[in-house]
Amino acid sequence: MNRPTVNRMQSAVLPLRQVLFLGMAVLLTLAAGQFYYSLQTAKLAQQVAAQTALLTQMKASRASTLVRAAEPLPTQANATTPAVLETVTPQERWVF
Numbered sequence: 866m867n868r869p870t871v872n873r874m875q876s877a878v879l880p881l882r883q884v885l886f887l888g889m890a891v892l893l894t895l896a897a898g899q900f901y902y903s904l905q906t907a908k909l910a911q912q913v914a915a916q917t918a919l920l921t922q923m924k925a926s927r928a929s930t931l932v933r934a935a936e937p938l939p940t941q942a943n944a945t946t947p948a949v950l951e952t953v954t955p956q957e958r959w960v961f
Contacts, residue, residue, distance in 0.1 A: 879887075
């Protein structure tokens with residue numbers, strides 16, 4: 866039973882260099898995560914802006930189409946009067 870005695874204080878505490886390295890790795894990971902998050906947020910904002918512009922353009926064109934549909938069509942005055950309708954001769958058609 867000649868085991869060497871282990872100093873519990875030395876084995877339980879990590880050396881200062883390892884603690885600093887671990888802290889630096891955690892900080893770099895957090896910074897990279899924040900950078901990635903900001904890129905994704907900017908990309909999402911651009912997509913939302915593009916979709917909003919497209920929807921606005923679609924609504925405007927649809928509204929102008931509805932306005933054009935609501936406007937009365939230009940009518941031909943000579944074709945709709947009863948006097949003109951009476952003078953129109955029917956075309957002869959052959960039915961077999």
